[in-house]
Amino acid sequence: xxxxLPILALFVGSTVLSAEPxxxxxxxxxxxxxxxxxxxxxxxxxxxxxxxxxxxxxxxEFAKGHLKDATNVSFTGDDFEGAIAKLDKDQPYLVHxxxxxxxxSSLEAFKKLGFKKIYHLDGGYLAWQExxxxxVK
Numbered sequence: 284x285x286x287x288l289p290i291l292a293l294f295v296g297s298t299v300l301s302a303e304p305x306x307x308x309x310x311x312x313x314x315x316x317x318x319x320x321x322x323x324x325x326x327x328x329x330x331x332x333x334x335x336x337x338x339x340x341x342x343x344e345f346a347k348g349h350l351k352d353a354t355n356v357s358f359t360g361d362d363f364e365g366a367i368a369k370l371d372k373d374q375p376y377l378v379h380x381x382x383x384x385x386x387x388s389s390l391e392a393f394k395k396l397g398f399k400k401i402y403h404l405d406g407g408y409l410a411w412q413e414x415x416x417x418x419v420k
Contacts, residue, residue, distance in 0.1 A: 311394075312393070312394060312398055312399055312400055312401050313390050313393070313394070313401045313402075313403055314400070314401070314402050314403070315402075315403045315405050316377075316402050316403065316404060316405065317404075317405055317406065317410065317414075318404065318406065318410045318411045318413070318414035318416055319414060321377055321379075321402060321404050321411070321416075322414070322416050324375075324377065324402060325377070332375065333375070334374075334375040334376050334377040334400075334402050335354065335370075335374055335375070335376050335377070336350050336352055336353040336354065336376075336377045336379075337353070337354055337356055337367075337376050337377065337378045337379075338350065338353040338354065338355045338356075338379060338380070338408070339355075339356060339357065339358040339363075339378060339379070339380045339385050339386050339389050340355070340357065340358075340380050340381055340385070340408070341357050341359060342355055342357060344381060344408075347420065348408075348418045348419065348420045349408070349418065349419055350379070350408070350411060350416075350417075350418060350419070351417055351418070351419050353419075358380065358385040358386070358388065358389050359385070363389070363392065364392045364395075364396070367389075367392060367393065367396065368396050370398075372396065372397050372398045372399060373399050374400075375399070375400035375401070375402065376393070376398065376400070376401050376402065377402045377403075377404055378390070378393070378401055378402070378403055378404065379403070379404035379407045379408060379411070380407045380408065381407050381408050381409060382406060382407045382408070382409050382410075383403075383404075383405055383406055383407045383410075386403060386404070386407060387403065390403060
């Protein structure tokens with residue numbers, strides 16, 4: 284019995300120390316970028332690293348002007364989460380709205396759905412324009 288207690292204590296101690304914490308969260312898939320960094324991401328020739336541009340403004344806002352090659356998925360639409368759930372979660376995305384509010388709010392849905400890499404354009408479309416980047420009208 285005297286020998287069993289130290290062995291049991293050693294076993295329990297080593298098991299507790301080697302176990303990962305239950306509350307350990309996966310790495311945050313969101314990276315915040317300014318317009319200059321976003322533009323650089325969009326110029327890469329690596330298809331696996333080049334993000335798809337998701338504009339989460341309304342269709343009316345999108346029609347007035349948007350980033351070249353952007354796809355519009357309205358955050359205020361009837362089924363925003365359902366629409367983005369159909370997207371390839373392994374593909375990186377550059378997400379933006381007019382000034383950053385709606386796109387920031389959308390980030391939780393991307394995380395919840397398991398997207399691997401999301402770049403958030405801080406300041407949104409307005410910051411993109413201010414930086415002199417190309418827009419399509």
